[in-house]
Amino acid sequence: MGQKLAEKVSEPQWLIEKRKAAKQAFEVELLPDRVSHLWKYTDPAIFNPQITTVESVSEIGMWRYSEPGVEVLHILDGIKKYEDLMREKFGSLIDNKNLKLSLLNESTWVSGYFVYIKKNKQSDDPVSLTMSMEKLKSFYPVRNFIYIEDGVDVKLVEQVCSQDEILSDVNIVTEIFLGNGAKLDFINLNMVGNKINYHLIQRANLSAQAQLENTFISLGGNVSKIDSETKLVGEHSVVMVSGIVLGNEKQRFDHHITVNHVASNTISGLDFRVALKDSANSAYTGNLKIAVNALGCDATQKNRNLLLSDNAKAESIPELEILTNDVKKCSHGVTMGHLDEEQIYYLMSRGFSDKEAEKVIIEGFIEPIILKIPEHTLISGQVKSRIEQKLNKG
């Protein structure tokens, strides 16, 4: 399948070889076992679709940029235009952790973005990468490659969306490279319909003094799984991960966030907020690693869960693996609970109905993360109306 598509668009020989090897490996590779916490709560078989119709994410959603220093291309065009760079870097961040599903992507991907932000960038406007799915019963393997040059400061919004009735599967692999002192404000926005099985592998690599704001806003999907790992390989690099999950009906979310402190004096923070209505359920599994030679690191994780109905379920495993004692600070915290009755009582005494009070409290809970979306844009409007719709339902 991969082979055929590759020929059609005349891929370079090395890429064809790569796909071929991935396809062979995929066929013998077993689905991951459920022992480690990565797949403890969600069956990986869900993301190994039986659907054989491979589709590209819609071109309509793609915004082409022609401004100086900002190169946003179809991934294949990017591979052809920057072949030397891509031969070296493309796929280099993909590890063995989630092998079956990354091989599935590697052998079948047909669309995605190539983003190259250069030093001569002038505009401060956020760059939007939209991936829209429009066909029923299809499989969308998507591959993104994001490369930020040294010292560049940029904001990217990756939005995945579909109409409500679309029943399909999506498998996205995104690689992010940050050069020395580069700053990226990145948002992954899951706005797909509630029938889509959504699987994302995200790998980010930070050089010295690079800074990544990595935000996940997870609203859509039937079963949504995110496996994200940030490697702090350069000294003084910083990653701040934020996330919100707003689940309703029978939605299932599973976020696995790894932060790997490889270099000294690196900093990481995590603020992950989960609010669940109806029979929605969420698993948050985190892994915070500090390597033997990574001295003077500072790492914190915070996971908050708000269970809004009797049938909502939440699981949380925030792991720490610390291999050196020379840590500035390393801690994590988890809270789980329902709405604070005193807060509701207070709001009701000010004239809110109980439903309104509940809504106001949930909005307050997720607001710090929603604020990261660029204001007064098409996207922020869409996100707000989706949240409104989810809160008002039921």
Added chain:
Amino acid sequence: MTLDLNQDQEYKYGFHDTENYTFKSGRGLTKDVVLNISKMKKEPDWMTEFRLRSLDIFNQKPMPKWGDTKLLNEIDFENIFYYVKPTEKQGKTWEEVPKDIKNTFDRLGIPEAERKFLAGVSAQYESEVIYHSLREDLEKLGVLFFDMDTGLREYPEIVKKYFATIIPPEDNKFAALNSAVWSGGSFIYVPPNTQVEMPLQAYFRINTENMGQFERTLIIADEGSSVHYIEGCTAPTYSSDSLHSAVVELIALKNAKIRYTTIQNWSKNVFNLVTKRAVAHEGAVVEWLDGNMGSKLTMKYPSIYLIGERAHGEVVSVALASGSDQHQDAGAKIIHAAPNTTSVITSKSISRNGGRASYRGLLKVHKGATGVKSTVKCDALMLDANSRSDTYPTMEIYENDVKIEHEATVSKIEDEKLFYLMSRGLGEDQAKLMIVNGFMEPFVKELPMEYAVELNRLIELEMEGSVG
């Protein structure tokens, strides 16, 4: 005071006596070995069948795929003695206890401890309890405190009613192993509304190279009663690996209270793979105090099933991982299965000299368990750059009317604290020791005084070599 940084602390109780056994099963585990154990103990048929069924389960279960799998796979099940019986008869009084065994206990300080405060000594030397004294007042209260074999012989109906109901052999591979070859351990039954004021105590000890210890403890606190059980163990140092795999079951009936204290100080060649679990009925309280100082690899997660309304569970655990040949994988599990139940987990770990300390825990709230409150707190102190600390907490919450908090921190000895203490005239090693002692305080303060003193001495001994 100057200390040699590379000085290796000789194991404190690393002496051992000449072996003198009347029966030693062959190495390895077969159906015959299991049948022999059961026959020798003249057990009822149901127990023999239970052992054989457990053996099948043990053979079918794969090794765990989680935890320190590298170390776990070093265990050679074929090279272990599964049963050793030291003497034919159980000593009735201290005088009747064989001399060489008594010597060992003398050196552990048991007689003094008994004189001072102990209600009963159940000293497990090898696989069977050989000495057991119950003070008269305990007997008057109707409290049963025996080794497990005697318990089974004399109170088969109580044993049959509760045995393996909390930890069935199907639970895990090592529980199955214990169920097949168990020997010794304690059996305690406290009648309704009876308060046992003094702690009950047992010492454990491994003495034969390559010999496994598979003791089995069952404690039942009937309605409204209370009991505190202390288990402490030390073992002589040997060259090849020993396996210790105990099963401990606690049952706290309505409004009963059980506190179970363990201080584990196995020598550094022992695999300590223990299953400990308690159920707390309505209004009952169960507390595990769990100190892990020794062994090569400890995997132990004392658990509490809160199955009655308003039951309370508490686990305080400390672990000291010292040296690159030691991994303490300890933690706690609490399962809330009834409304208005509460729990607290406090875990403290110290890793030094390349040691690895892991906290692995589970907090689960079942649907319908409304009004649950739980706090989980894990603190880790790392004393040098090549040590390792892991935290693997799991929370599964299936009820919304709950209040759950979890916090974990990993830190080193802060320079400011050290500076402050040194500015008050303390040497650096004294200052560090004081900080470490302060860190362990929440555990130590819960122990009976003798134990607290001994534990402080142990920490001091362990800390020499690392500070200075």
